């Protein structure tokens with residue numbers, strides 16, 4: 001190894017010098033193995049969407065995540081139509097440990113109100129949606145507006161209606177006292193755990209960034225803490241190794257508030273490391289010990305008494321006219337459990353049991369997506385929405401469908417003209433391997449491709 005300027009060069013990867021010195025102190029004798037792992041390629045992994053995958057699941061299972069699989073090589077996901085149908089999410093393996101955190105700290109058979117505070121592009125949120133039962137509600141929040149749009153797109157592909165996507169700063173959650181049973185904070189961090197996978201994480205890293213991130217994380221924790229119920233669970237995670245952003249923040253939280261740390265059962269063969277500092281307990285993922293990238297996670301139970309926000313039932317959301325909703329009886333599963341609301345022209349489907357909560361949330365937060373958009377009325381006709389095509393709650397059997405070849409499916413996703421369904425008229429679902437991709441309007445001798453323009457797949461996307 002040769003030291004040069006502020007970098008130490010190993011065979012393949014220059015690590016920032018001060019990072020290298022610190023992690024060497026942190027890891028002791030396993031530093032060489034860590035350094036060696038930095039020169040290896042990152043594992044590729046995905047997480048399946050259970051309702052969209054009833055058959056065999058390809059890939060090597062990930063020990064801590066039921067639906068997680070390692071792939072042998074990286075396909076061009078953009079050229080796989082099932083990726084666009086929401087059949088799976090491409091996600092780093094270590095971060096799927098969230099599943100263990102939830103399974104061992106909350107009763108997932110109960111209806112829960114969950115918040116994913118730093119949610120874009122949607123890995124944790126779609127995972128949480130798969131783990132919560134259908135009577136639960138997820139608020140999936142992202143503070144940066146363009147990232148909130150990407151989040152909304154990924155949530156729609158996942159196909160659940162028990163979700164609200166919001167675009168707020170963490171401080172806007174302060175008024176929602178004691179509202180949530182579970183909060184996930186996948187905090188913006190210095191990204192040391194991503195050095196191998198994402199070279200820009202390394203070039204953007206500095207000691208000053210670590211300091212800045214740590215302070216920002218404390219602000220985020222302080223802002224969102226009041227909205228957690230007494231006995232509620234906070235899951236805090238980062239993709240960085242330093243203690244300032246991990247254990248030190250937890251120790252700090254414990255000095256500010258009454259809380260306790262939850263110990264998770266981990267199997268030795270997983271290679272996950274338990275870390276303790278003061279009363280804080282965390283779980284560390286290192287690339288030389290597990291098949292994945294660097295990650296840190298801790299589960300905290302709030303023990304302090306917390307008032308609960310009063311839900312005043314102000315009629316804020318407008319219900320859709322009966323002449324429309326009665327047509328949805330056949331369109332969607334579990335119709336009686338849904339409420340249909342109107343936003344401008346659009347009719348959206350939300351869980352009936354959370355109607356008053358949704359009224360409260362929409363007064364406090366800037367919402368980007370409410371449940372599943374079902375249809376837009378035009379004169380007396382209903383134009384089905386793209387979200388409905390991707391919904392796991394769609395009764396797809398009642399709509400005409402055309403199964404596409406891979407080439408046709410890709411042409412459809414690029415919003416090109418298709419030559420299918422000639423002679424037929426009306427709205428028709430385009431499917432690939434039985435999975436809906438979206439709608440077309442058949443007009444006899446031609447069709448309108450209704451794939452959303454801003455979701456259009458472009459050649460060269462990877």
Ligand code: SAM
Nearest residue numbers: 118119120121122123124143144147186187188
């Ligand atoms: N949970 C996401 C997932 O699994 O796909 C990844 C989240 S990423 C690690 C952290 C997110 O926090 C980013 O989307 C970023 O825009 C957002 N963020 C940045 N600054 C923030 C702040 N001050 N408060 C809250 N979130 C912030």
